[in-house]
Amino acid sequence: MPAIRIAIIGLGYVGLPLARLFATKYPVVGFDLNQKRVNDLKQGIDQTLEVEKTILTAALVSENTSKSGKTGLFCSANAEEIKDCNFYIITVPTPVDKNNRPDLTPLLKASETVGHVISKGDIIVYESTVYPGATEDDCIPVIEKISGLKYNVDFYAGYSPERINPGDKEHTVEKILKVTSGSTPEIAEIVDATYRSVIQAGTHKASSIRVAEAAKVIENSQRDINIAFVNELAKIFNAMKIDTHDVLEAAGTKWNFLSFKPGLVGGHCIGVDPYYLAQKAQEAGYHPEIILAGRRLNDSMGKYIATEVVKLMIKNEIAVKNSKILMLGITFKENCPDIRNTKATDIYNELISYGILVDVYDPWASAEEVKREYGIAISSKINKSAEYGAVILAVAHEQFMEIDLQTFKDNGAIIYDVKGILPRNLIHARL
Numbered sequence: 296m297p298a299i300r301i302a303i304i305g306l307g308y309v310g311l312p313l314a315r316l317f318a319t320k321y322p323v324v325g326f327d328l329n330q331k332r333v334n335d336l337k338q339g340i341d342q343t344l345e346v347e348k349t350i351l352t353a354a355l356v357s358e359n360t361s362k363s364g365k366t367g368l369f370c371s372a373n374a375e376e377i378k379d380c381n382f383y384i385i386t387v388p389t390p391v392d393k394n395n396r397p398d399l400t401p402l403l404k405a406s407e408t409v410g411h412v413i414s415k416g417d418i419i420v421y422e423s424t425v426y427p428g429a430t431e432d433d434c435i436p437v438i439e440k441i442s443g444l445k446y447n448v449d450f451y452a453g454y455s456p457e458r459i460n461p462g463d464k465e466h467t468v469e470k471i472l473k474v475t476s477g478s479t480p481e482i483a484e485i486v487d488a489t490y491r492s493v494i495q496a497g498t499h500k501a502s503s504i505r506v507a508e509a510a511k512v513i514e515n516s517q518r519d520i521n522i523a524f525v526n527e528l529a530k531i532f533n534a535m536k537i538d539t540h541d542v543l544e545a546a547g548t549k550w551n552f553l554s555f556k557p558g559l560v561g562g563h564c565i566g567v568d569p570y571y572l573a574q575k576a577q578e579a580g581y582h583p584e585i586i587l588a589g590r591r592l593n594d595s596m597g598k599y600i601a602t603e604v605v606k607l608m609i610k611n612e613i614a615v616k617n618s619k620i621l622m623l624g625i626t627f628k629e630n631c632p633d634i635r636n637t638k639a640t641d642i643y644n645e646l647i648s649y650g651i652l653v654d655v656y657d658p659w660a661s662a663e664e665v666k667r668e669y670g671i672a673i674s675s676k677i678n679k680s681a682e683y684g685a686v687i688l689a690v691a692h693e694q695f696m697e698i699d700l701q702t703f704k705d706n707g708a709i710i711y712d713v714k715g716i717l718p719r720n721l722i723h724a725r726l
Contacts, residue, residue: 599639
């Protein structure tokens with residue numbers, strides 16, 4: 296194979312860190328349909344906060360430098376710029392629709408884009424989370440149709456599931472072991488060697504693309520089920536007036552007890568991946584019970600939390616209808632601006648259904664993005680003079696630990712801790 300020239304399709308939470316990493320050893324063209332995103336990246340600005348400005352700026356090169364074949368990252372919204380590449384990596388989102396059915400639209404559109412630009416001998420690697428078989432059964436036929444080239448004769452494929460953890464500055468892409476695979480033994484070795492050249496943690500070469508796809512989809516399904524179990528325990532122990540966190544702390548003294556905490560399960564992976572596996576299982580004639588039961592339970596937690604807060608307000612003789620509640624956090628996890636599939640919105644919507652007015656404060660989230668995606672207006676600061684009936688810590692942003700919640704409590708507000716991180720003497724209840 297000639298010298299590798301990499302194209303990354305999709306410069307989001309997964310694609311950008313990967314592109315920056317590969318750019319340390321290869322010429323890389325990062326392609327994204329969002330022109331504003333590309334313009335920001337060219338200025339060294341990453342709105343996802345996954346890549347620091349100094350690191351991103353150091354990786355960037357000009358169009359001319361990129362075309363010369365020198366290492367570095369050139370970003371573009373023009374698909375013509377990736378025509379000279381020969382190793383394509385697709386990192387677009389794979390969401391579910393309103394009925395929790397897998398939506399492969401971004402993946403198929405990306406496949407069309409690649410189909411228009413690839414040449415003989417090129418390799419296309421998918422990183423997006425899919426069900427087993429999606430790469431070869433759904434995506435490759437699109438590339439064949441658009442390009443006129445034949446799979447495993449004129450072009451080849453691989454699958455290397457992303458393992459990015461948004462907001463995690465410790466387990467960055469180069470420090471996470473990478474699963475790889477290829478459509479032939481020879482291609483599998485090329486794909487593995489290419490990733491191995493930049494992944495410090497090493498690689499694991501799966502026996503087939505389908506095995507790699509299946510490995511990815513069960514990683515997060517396993518976490519989803521474990522969290523669902525703990526969430527169910529929280530409901531049980533709360534009904535029994537037992538502190539769930541105390542129980543987990545005691546049980547955790549056993550050497551093989553798995554450490555999971557109750558909470559909201561959203562985001563682009565754990566709250567989505569199980570549906571991909573469930574969909575394929577049902578197509579194969581098997582109805583998954585544990586996987587879907589775990590999903591139903593985790594999806595119920597936002598409503599459950601809101602109901603618990605309302606019960607506490609009633610017990611403390613706080614009027615519910617037309618009262619005001621302060622909700623701290625709306626992103627799907629702490630210290631991260633990612634709002635994809637956030638379940639904090641479930642708390643908000645349930646509270647609204649009671650006739651409650653909810654103020655949302657989140658210093659990490661983009662107000663414009665939250666309004667566009669969920670129709671929720673978030674505050675730029677806390678209204679300290681408001682008479683809140685309750686304050687809900689929904690996300691464990693580090694800034695929230697500096698808020699004087701005692702004053703709100705002294706003024707009669709219920710303090711509810713979803714994340715279990717606030718001092719015991721400060722709160723009325725925690726999940």
